[in-house]
Amino acid sequence: MPGTVGFWPALEPPVCVVVHCFYFRGGAELLFDGVKKHQVTLPCQPEPWDIRNLLKWIRQNLLKERPELFMQGESVRPGILVLINDADWELMGELDYKLQDQDNVLFISTLHGG
Amino acid sequence: MADGAEAARLSAEIGQREQELRGLRERLATVLLGDAAATEDGASAFPGDLPPLPAQASLSPADILRYSRQLVLPELGVRGQLRLARSSVLVVGCGGLGCPLAQYLAAAGIGRLGLVDHDVVETSNLHRQVLHGEARRGLPKAISAAAALRLLNSTVQYVPYCGALSPRTALELVRQYDVVADCSDNVPTRYLVNDACVLADKPLVSGSALRLEGQLVVYNYHGGPCYRCLFPKPPPPETVTNCADGGVLGVVPGIMGCIQALEVLKIVSGMGSSFSQFMLMFDAREGRFRNIKLRPKKPDCDVCGDNPSVTCLQDYEAFCGSSATDKCKTLHLLSSKDRISVEQYKKLLDEQVPHVLVDVRPPVEVDICHLVHAVHIPLSKLEEKDEEYLEYLKKRICEEKQRTNSQTSFPVYVVCKLGNDSQKAVKILQELPVKEFGSVLAKDIKGGLMAWASKIDPTFPQY
Secondary structure: OOOOOOOOOOOOOOOOOEEEEEEEEOOHHHHHOOOOEEEEEEOOOOOOOEHHHHHHHHHHHOOOOOHHHOEEOOEEOOOEEEEEOOEEHHHHOHHHOEOOOOOEEEEEEOOOOO | OHHHHHHHHHHHHHHHHHHHHHHHHHHHHHHHHOOOOOOOOOOOOOOOOOOOOOOOOOOOHHHHHHOHHHHOOOOOHHHHHHHHHOOEEEEEOOOOOHHHHHHHHHHHOOOEEEEEEOOEOOHHHOOOOOOOOHHHOOOEHHHHHHHHHHHHOOOOEEEEEEOOOOOOOHHHHHHOOOEEEEOOOOHHHHHHHHHHHHHHOOOEEEEEEEEOEEEEEEEOOOOOOOHHHHOOOOOOHHHOOOHHHHOEOOHHHHHHHHHHHHHHHHHHHOOOOOOEOEEEEEEOOOOEEEEEEOOOOOOOOOOOOOOOOOOOOOOHHHHHOOOOOOOOOOOOOOOHHHEEOHHHHHHHHHOOOOOEEEEOOOHHHHHHOOOOOOEEOOHHHHHOOOHHHHHHHHHHHHHHHHHHOOOOOEEEEEEOOOOOHHHHHHHHHHOOOHHHHOOEEEEEEOOHHHHHHHHHOOOOOOO
16 A cells, blocks of 8 residues: 555655655544554656645545545545645645645644543 | 342442432532532522622732742733733633643632533543542532632632533623633534634633644634634534543643643733644644644634624534533444343343354453453454454354354344444444354444443443
8 A cells, every 4th residue: 555654765756756744633643544644655647736636646545444534525524624834724725735745744633622 | 149139239239328429529519619609509500790800009928929930030020910810711621621721820820710611520530630639529520620729829719610601601701701711622612612702802722632632722812713714614523532432641631731821821911822823733642742824814704704604602512413512422323123231131141142242342442341251353343344353253153153053143242332333333243244154143232331330240340
């Protein structure tokens, strides 16, 4: 399965391959076998990867069960905050943000306990 | 049977002792309440309008001595201390976050603390709700917290509210305080507190914690976003985990509550908060804090936007599709023919009816306590149809079938903590291929091991 192991230290990635980290927090990682940190090489494609496509890719490749706990339609479900390089994705264009090499994408599900 | 008579005698004795305890707790509550809130029904009512805190022109020698270590901070000083003394803070929830928050605010010399909680102190609260002690189990948390705080600093005014914050009472209550600290434990209350703070124009210092993580944001402060700007829609109820199901290490809400107290003190003393439009995330496992820049206030926010649709408080339980407590929910996935009671299961055991008992709790809970004859297959392994576990189950069913020479549909009983996951597991077991497993009759045990502990075996641990 791609994603659970880091690919990137070995070779310089080809130009069209984008490498990213995902961190899952606040329980969101439980949807991904408890793995908090995924380093993923996205496949080559002519168009730049945006968050919309990334979510689609995650759904197909990383989320094995119950995708409804993570996604709703083409976006994340209510209660999950997406951060791109430590900033709220709302500040970055949300689903339309074009991913750059080495970007950090962080999914946080909000906590309610106290 | 001799066992039955003994059980009946013990049950009767437990009943009697419990009644004695209730009497003692009521007496203790009355003593602790003192004159502060001597309402007829024991402070269950929300007091009406509070008189404004008197404006102090200067600190007394006693104040100076008491607060000297913080008075010498140029950031606070006499001016800041006098501001604390005439400030009031409403603490929503006297649990894992509210206890340390209230403790530090009281110690720092805040003028008035409103303490809201609808719950009573339970044994399983004590590891994190550090104002409550063993002797106050069964007492309302708001009363217990006020009693503990009074011992710490008697010069602060404490106003306990023994009841849930409701859409009917919230706005009136919030209006009487300068800052609100959300230390609650459920989604509907978080939306309710947020909306009340926006409508009353009060800053909201919001903390939360679960497992080994915490989050903190200051909402509705100096033009920053509110909770709804960030979360316009509530999360689906099935995605929300409470402390009972998810677990929480006590010190984690302790740390978050302390940071909430810090932000409250900075706000009321005039220093200003660091977390308006920022979220602080704490990962206790990695020992890491992270500051995240959030979106600004949204012009189209339903409550704080330019054309708000929420102009009075609503029914938040309906809005969120969940109740305003963190108690575990009871699912009803199976019809009664697919379920048995703990009493019926006890009878099966006594009569030595051949069967397999499957315990579907996660391993960490099986380690806490289990029935010795149970087969352990975590629900997650059943859900993902893990071959190794299914093979194991098949083997156990076959062995038992052969041993007992059973011809008919073989009974498999499923148990978990409370009887929710066991229903999900039965649904999965009912779909198993007959060719491989033979004819299996799967049923779940209603109320799970906690019902077993309370109704059948009082020595079985409850958690």
